Amino acid sequence: MGNGTGISNGLTLKMSEDASEKLRETIDEIYRLESRRVLATLIRLLGDFDLAEEALHEAFTTALEQWGREGLPKNPRTWLVSVGRFKAIDNIRRRARFDSSLAQIANELGPNTENPFETEDEDIEDERLRLIFTCCHPALSPDAQIALTLRTVCGFTTEEIAHAFLTPPPTIAQRIVRAKAKIRDARIPYEVPSHADLPDRLDSVLHVIYLVFNEGYSASFGASLTRHDLSSEAIRLGKLLVELLAEPEAIGLLALMLLQESRRAARVSPTGELILLNEQDRSLWDRAQITEGLRLIQQALASRRFGPYTIQAAIAAVHARAATADGTDWNQIVALYDILIQADPSPIIELNRAVAVAMRDGPEAGLVIIEAILARGDLNDYHFIHSAHADLCRRLGKTAEARASYERALLLTQQKSEREFLERRLRELYNNAS
Amino acid sequence: MKYLCLVYFDGTVLDKMSETEKIAFDNESLAYDEELQRSGHFIAAEALESVKSAVTVRMRNGKISTTDGPFTETKEQLGGFILIEAKDLNDAIQVAAKIPLARFGGIEVRPIWELEKK
Numbered sequence: 001m002g003n004g005t006g007i008s009n010g011l012t013l014k015m016s017e018d019a020s021e022k023l024r025e026t027i028d029e030i031y032r033l034e035s036r037r038v039l040a041t042l043i044r045l046l047g048d049f050d051l052a053e054e055a056l057h058e059a060f061t062t063a064l065e066q067w068g069r070e071g072l073p074k075n076p077r078t079w080l081v082s083v084g085r086f087k088a089i090d091n092i093r094r095r096a097r098f099d100s101s102l103a104q105i106a107n108e109l110g111p112n113t114e115n116p117f118e119t120e121d122e123d124i125e126d127e128r129l130r131l132i133f134t135c136c137h138p139a140l141s142p143d144a145q146i147a148l149t150l151r152t153v154c155g156f157t158t159e160e161i162a163h164a165f166l167t168p169p170p171t172i173a174q175r176i177v178r179a180k181a182k183i184r185d186a187r188i189p190y191e192v193p194s195h196a197d198l199p200d201r202l203d204s205v206l207h208v209i210y211l212v213f214n215e216g217y218s219a220s221f222g223a224s225l226t227r228h229d230l231s232s233e234a235i236r237l238g239k240l241l242v243e244l245l246a247e248p249e250a251i252g253l254l255a256l257m258l259l260q261e262s263r264r265a266a267r268v269s270p271t272g273e274l275i276l277l278n279e280q281d282r283s284l285w286d287r288a289q290i291t292e293g294l295r296l297i298q299q300a301l302a303s304r305r306f307g308p309y310t311i312q313a314a315i316a317a318v319h320a321r322a323a324t325a326d327g328t329d330w331n332q333i334v335a336l337y338d339i340l341i342q343a344d345p346s347p348i349i350e351l352n353r354a355v356a357v358a359m360r361d362g363p364e365a366g367l368v369i370i371e372a373i374l375a376r377g378d379l380n381d382y383h384f385i386h387s388a389h390a391d392l393c394r395r396l397g398k399t400a401e402a403r404a405s406y407e408r409a410l411l412l413t414q415q416k417s418e419r420e421f422l423e424r425r426l427r428e429l430y431n432n433a434s
Numbered sequence: 435m436k437y438l439c440l441v442y443f444d445g446t447v448l449d450k451m452s453e454t455e456k457i458a459f460d461n462e463s464l465a466y467d468e469e470l471q472r473s474g475h476f477i478a479a480e481a482l483e484s485v486k487s488a489v490t491v492r493m494r495n496g497k498i499s500t501t502d503g504p505f506t507e508t509k510e511q512l513g514g515f516i517l518i519e520a521k522d523l524n525d526a527i528q529v530a531a532k533i534p535l536a537r538f539g540g541i542e543v544r545p546i547w548e549l550e551k552k
Contacts, residue, residue, distance in 0.1 A: 137523075139523060139527075185545060185547075186543075186545045187435050187522040187545065188522065188523045188524070189521075189523065189524050189525075191524070193524070197528075
């Protein structure tokens with residue numbers, strides 16, 4: 001997370017070591033808790049992402065000087081917004097001497113006789129929601145939505161985003177710059193969508209959170225710890241969204257993420273190998289996350305307005321409720337996949353349904369479906385379909401076909417623990433054959 | 435702020451319509467222009483002749499090069515435009531979504547860059 005950059009680093013103060021250290025800790029804590037809220041308000045007041053970020057940093061720098069002399073203000077958040085805004089107006093005025101177009105902005109911004117900073121908490125929450133919806137505006141490319149959300153809403157640094165998505169930092173930096181420019185030039189408004197637009201716009205927010213989660217989830221058995229942070233961050237974002245806007249699909253997505261995340265510790269062996277669901281030590285599953293996930297899914301289902309995320313969460317919930325792999329209610333899982341295919345038709349969901357059918361009715365039944373998907377040519381380059389195909393062939397004793405499919409899967413994935421898993425299965429096939 | 439809504443669609447969609455369907459559709463499009471005039475969004479709107487009558491002009495090395503046809507040979511072609519005044523992008527998207535041809539094709543919404551003489 002981006003709060004580790006420590007706003008107070010590098011500043012020297014004329015204070016005793018202890019007092020200055022304590023103040024620095026307090027300010028770091030306030031930065032962690034409040035900086036995103038302050039930023040959201042400053043973006044609204046200043047109407048510009050870059051000006052607001054600059055103002056945020058100046059406000060914290062001023063806090064470090066002034067709070068040491070005068071003590072903490074009664075309400076640090078409003079103090080920071082107020083100082084940030086005045087600093088921004090100062091900056092704009094100074095630059096306006098060189099650029100006449102800024103003079104008008106400076107005049108519009110102040111001085112303001114009213115005190116606009118005494119906003120109610122409700123408004124503040126509304127502003128964070130506004131920020132999320134603006135960063136996830138469908139007029140921005142999905143890559144740009146993700147980068148801007150992590151940067152602005154979550155406070156990641158550009159380097160942290162680059163590291164998490166295995167992308168060079170200049171690429172991420174450029175993506176963010178372009179996104180901000182588009183918000184300004186196309187005039188993407190800083191607002192929570194109207195009731196009529198909400199379903200569409202919420203989809204795009206949920207999609208961003210889902211992509212961030214998946215990026216962390218699929219790499220969780222890889223080498224990088226930062227990518228694990230992506231899953232936690234997605235869950236944190238999901239919780240924030242549910243807090244701000246308790247829409248059924250937002251609740252469903254949060255339930256889905258918690259239920260998937262609950263298996264994290266059981267998904268990898270101590271030596272870093274991938275462990276499939278039916279071989280996992282279920283005592284390692286995180287009970288607190290499961291309980292919360294199950295509660296949320298009840299809430300989402302009760303709304304009767306749920307969609308694909310909630311149905312996926314319901315499938316994850318069936319697994320979470322099973323005490324043993326054999327005790328899994330495959331009948332219910334297949335039924336849920338049937339509903340999911342209707343709500344959100346896709347070959348990937350068909351593939352997952354095929355695996356569930358194989359568990360319920362035996363490998364032959366699943367194989368028929370998988371071969372039909374492959375015959376259509378829909379998922380030929382997707383390594384999971386070949387490893388699923390291989391697995392069913394293996395269980396049916398079709399060793400040659402199993403081997404060919406494991407090898408095809410191996411060609412299609414670079415993921416270290418996926419590869420180790422496939423190689424292990426191939427070795428087992430050769431050993432059993434000889 | 436001004437936005438140009440460029441209406442792209444596959445011309446064969448209109449060819450497949452019956453005469454009465456075509457008339458109903460044209461009336462719907464004209465009615466929407468009037469609706470935009472009432473709401474204050476409307477600046478200008480025109481339908482374009484088929485791309486079969488299009489010409490592409492380039493200046494290269496001081497010479498005019500004229501070629502037959504539009505720039506791209508995609509299936510969806512620019513079929514018309516509506517120039518609007520909108521509060522912001524969300525407002526413009528709302529207007530664009532209700533353009534009758536949006537049901538068959540796609541509308542590209544482009545903010546107008548106001549050039550200033552310096």
